[in-house]
Amino acid sequence: xxxxxxxxxxxxxxxxxxxxxxxxxxxxxxxxxxxxxxxxxxxxxxxxxxxxxxxxxxxxxxxxxxxxxxxxxxxxxxxxxxxxxxxxxxxxxxxxxxxxxxxxxxxxxxxxxxxxxxxxxxxxxxxxxxxxxxxxxxxxxxxxxxxxxxxxxxxxxxxxxxxxxxxxxxxxxxxxxxxxxxxxxxxxxxxxxxxxxxxxxxxxxxxxxxxxxxxxxxxxxxxxxxxxxxxxxxxxxxxxxxxxxxxxxxxxxxxxxxxxxxxxxxx
Amino acid sequence: xxxxxxxxxxxxxxxxxxxxxxxxxxxxxxxxxxxxxxxxxxxxxxxxxxxxxxxxxxxxxxxxxxxxxxxxxxxxxxxxxxxxxxxxxxxxxxxxxxxxxxxxxxxxxxxxxxxxxxxxxxxxxxxxxxxxxxxxxxxxxxxxxxxxxxxxxxxxxxxxxxxxxxxxxxxxxxxxxxxxxxxxxxxxxxxxxxxxxxxxxxxxxxxxxxxxxxxxxxxxxxxxxxxxxxxxxxxxxxxxxxxxxxxxxxxxxxxxxxxxxxxxxxxxxxxxxxxxxxxxxxxxxxxxxxxxx
Numbered sequence: 111x112x113x114x115x116x117x118x119x120x121x122x123x124x125x126x127x128x129x130x131x132x133x134x135x136x137x138x139x140x141x142x143x144x145x146x147x148x149x150x151x152x153x154x155x156x157x158x159x160x161x162x163x164x165x166x167x168x169x170x171x172x173x174x175x176x177x178x179x180x181x182x183x184x185x186x187x188x189x190x191x192x193x194x195x196x197x198x199x200x201x202x203x204x205x206x207x208x209x210x211x212x213x214x215x216x217x218x219x220x221x222x223x224x225x226x227x228x229x230x231x232x233x234x235x236x237x238x239x240x241x242x243x244x245x246x247x248x249x250x251x252x253x254x255x256x257x258x259x260x261x262x263x264x265x266x267x268x269x270x271x272x273x274x275x276x277x278x279x280x281x282x283x284x285x286x287x288x289x290x291x292x293x294x295x296x297x298x299x300x301x302x303x304x305x306x307x308x309x310x311x312x313x314x315x316x317x318x319x320x321x322x323x324x325x326x327x328x329x330x331x332x333x334x335x336x337x338x339x340x341x342x343x344x345x346x347x348x349x350x351x352x353x354x355x356x357x358x359x360x361x362x363x364x365x366x367x368x369x370x371x372x373x374x375x376x377x
Numbered sequence: 378x379x380x381x382x383x384x385x386x387x388x389x390x391x392x393x394x395x396x397x398x399x400x401x402x403x404x405x406x407x408x409x410x411x412x413x414x415x416x417x418x419x420x421x422x423x424x425x426x427x428x429x430x431x432x433x434x435x436x437x438x439x440x441x442x443x444x445x446x447x448x449x450x451x452x453x454x455x456x457x458x459x460x461x462x463x464x465x466x467x468x469x470x471x472x473x474x475x476x477x478x479x480x481x482x483x484x485x486x487x488x489x490x491x492x493x494x495x496x497x498x499x500x501x502x503x504x505x506x507x508x509x510x511x512x513x514x515x516x517x518x519x520x521x522x523x524x525x526x527x528x529x530x531x532x533x534x535x536x537x538x539x540x541x542x543x544x545x546x547x548x549x550x551x552x553x554x555x556x557x558x559x560x561x562x563x564x565x566x567x568x569x570x571x572x573x574x575x576x577x578x579x580x581x582x583x584x585x586x587x588x589x590x591x592x593x594x595x596x597x598x599x600x601x602x603x604x605x606x607x608x609x610x611x612x613x614x615x616x617x618x619x620x621x622x623x624x625x626x627x628x629x630x631x632x633x634x635x636x637x638x639x640x641x642x643x644x645x646x647x648x649x650x651x652x653x654x655x656x657x658x659x660x661x662x663x664x665x666x667x668x669x670x
Contacts, residue, residue: 177558184477210560217558221551224574234559237569286559 127195130155130294130324131176136190138171138348140183145171147348148190153341158316158325160335160356163345164371169328172345173296176326177213178206195293211238214287218299220279222271222286227254227263230271230282234290253285257315277308284315288323295319297327301334313338332372336360344368409648412641419635425642431605431621433639434630440639442646444605448522448615449647452597453590455526455611456533461583463530464537468579471538472545473567484539491535499599502528507600520602520614529596533586540585544578545571577661584658588651594619618647 131153138146146168153159161169171180178199180186192199199209211234222230229236231250240246250267254260259281263274271282280300287295297316301309316325316338329335335342336356343353344367352359352368363369417425420440428441467487471480506524511517517524548571556566572579594617602614603624616624622640630636 179554179558182557207560207562210558215554215558217551217554219551221549221555223552223555223570233569237559237561237565283555290560 128155129153130194131326132191132193133172133175134191134193136172136175136192137188138168138175138180139185139187141185145348146175149350151343151350151353153324153326155324156320156322157340158320158327158338160339160342161326161328161345162330162332162335162342162371163351165330167345168348169343169345170298173298173326173328176294176296177210177215179215181206211290212292213294213296214290214292215296215298216280216283216287216300219303220276220283222274222279222282224270224272226268227271227274227282228267231286231289233286238290249289253289254282256288256319257281257285258311259285275308277304277311280304280308280312281315284312288319292323294324294326297325299328299330302330309334332360332374344371346371406648409641409645412638413645416635416638416642419638420642429607431616433636434625434628440642441607442618442643444607445616445618445621445643446646447607447609448597448601448605449591449617449619451609451611451615452522452526452529452593452601452617453587455523456529456590456593457583457587459527459530460533460537460586464534464582464586465541465579467534467538468541468545469567469572471542473563473571480542484542487535487538489535490532493532495532495593495595496599498528498532499525499596502596502600514612517612518602518614520600520604521612522597522601522615523611525597525599525601526611528600529590529593532593532596533589536586536589537582540582541575541579544575544582547578548574577664581658581662584654584661588654588658591654592619592647592651594623598623618643622647 129152131151133149133151136146136149136151137144149172161173163169174180175188175192176194176199180188188200194209194213197204223233225233228250231253232246235246235249251260251264254263259278262278263269263282266273271279274282280303284295284300301312304312313334316327319325320340327335327339339356341354342356342359344351344359344363344365346367352363352365354364359368360372363372425440425442427443428439429443430439430441431444432439471483475483502524503520506528507517507519507521510524514523552570552574553566556570561569597617598620601617601620603616603620604614605616605621606613608615621643625636625640
């Protein structure tokens with residue numbers, strides 16, 4: 111991994127910064143294949159930012175840079191800088207486990223641990239060494255309430271999470287992420303495996319969550335992007351083609367490519 | 378027309394081979410049962426299960442299976458106590474830490490351990506491990522269950538490491554992503570998520586290894602001695618059920634005599650043990666398959 115200009119100093123600002131994530135000159139290769147061809151981007155704090163684009167355009171790869179999930183992919187190589195809250199997350203000094211507590215992730219397919227509902231939500235706290243039962247209980251309850259799952263599971267907290275429906279599992283995965291109080295939540299097509307009702311529940315949730323979290327969501331669903339996001343970024347062939355307010359992108363895009371994609375002419 | 382005849386013969390041949398294995402199994406069980414039944418006509422089951430001495434070849438005959446059983450369980454216990462931690466560590470290392478290329482080379486190499494003839498292991502235990510251990514344990518007898526058990530443990534490591542690694546490898550990658558995504562370290566991922574998720578497969582691998590250890594013959598016959606003794610002391614000679622069967626089969630005991638029938642009584646005891654273990658592992662495996670589909 112190449113990371114130029116190692117700099118872990120925080121940019122000084124007392125309150126939360128306007129931009130949570132800053133990417134500068136980011137290039138990514140998988141062996142010889144160049145997946146991201148130089149992207150600069152700023153992602154606003156406490157907003158929902160949607161990444162759209164056809165399959166293989168690099169949007170998921172780009173999203174997974176923010177919590178360093180690509181590190182496990184063989185042949186992965188990167189250039190450029192990504193700063194989250196001013197910290198260069200590809201610096202040698204960064205603690206990856208700590209980073210992932212700050213930058214949570216929800217995946218395409220619901221992936222609860224084969225443990226009880228309670229243990230799924232408590233997992234992130236337990237691996238931090240928290241043993242206080244009352245604290246764990248309160249935190250689990252609060253997190254499940256945040257995703258509106260509490261009423262559905264409160265009588266079966268000790269039942270296996272695998273017994274829940276797909277939509278419930280995905281909300282559980284979101285609750286699990288919320289329990290460790292991240293700053294950023296990355297969502298990689300979180301509703302693509304869900305039915306429409308579960309999907310709309312999660313979309314409603316996003317609306318509430320953005321008050322406290324910065325959310326970046328990859329989606330293949332144009333309607334979803336226009337419904338839930340404040341800003342939208344259109345990726346194509348490893349490049350960021352257009353990035354603007356969602357309203358602007360969907361009503362009056364600058365680039366022809368963007369217009370073709372959102373109107374369904376290709377992709 | 379020719380083709381249909383050919384198909385017919387192929388089908389029947391396949392059926393015959395399948396039936397053959399079933400028949401052989403039934404035959405073995407039948408012989409075991411009949412001979413054991415004849416044995417128990419002369420020696421009561423109660424005596425067989427409670428007498429603490431096994432001396433069927435002496436003038437003062439005792440037919441208590443306990444000494445042989447304790448020898449078998451003791452050597453197997455030592456083997457398992459050694460092989461489970463080592464085998465599991467190997468499987469976790471290969472599946473969660475090592476680069477993929479390493480997995481490809483190391484797995485076949487490990488499985489070679491299972492291909493070494495057990496008689497070689499037996500002599501290894503007797504001529505290498507025992508003298509080596511005698512350097513640390515002064516009272517260690519030349520034949521003992523400790524070195525036999527340890528070497529048997531080496532032999533069954535690949536059973537545990539390979540099958541457990543398969544189980545760990547079969548855990549969906551999405552769970553690994555979930556664990557890392559939550560900020561788990563590699564160690565936390567391995568022990569808090571992967572091992573619990575693969576637990577049924579790991580348990581099956583351990584049960585199969587126990588079953589293999591209980592049935593193992595050559596190593597214990599060579600290195601553990603041939604003295605039936607009711608003891609938990611790993612430094613003295615013992616005799617396992619299998620070693621006893623070898624001893625009598627090779628000796629000049631008269632066919633059809635009571636002494637001869639003791640090997641069937643011992644054999645059926647062994648069979649019941651491994652049968653129970655295999656049934657348990659089959660049940661667990663079935664449950665495991667349902668869980669992931």
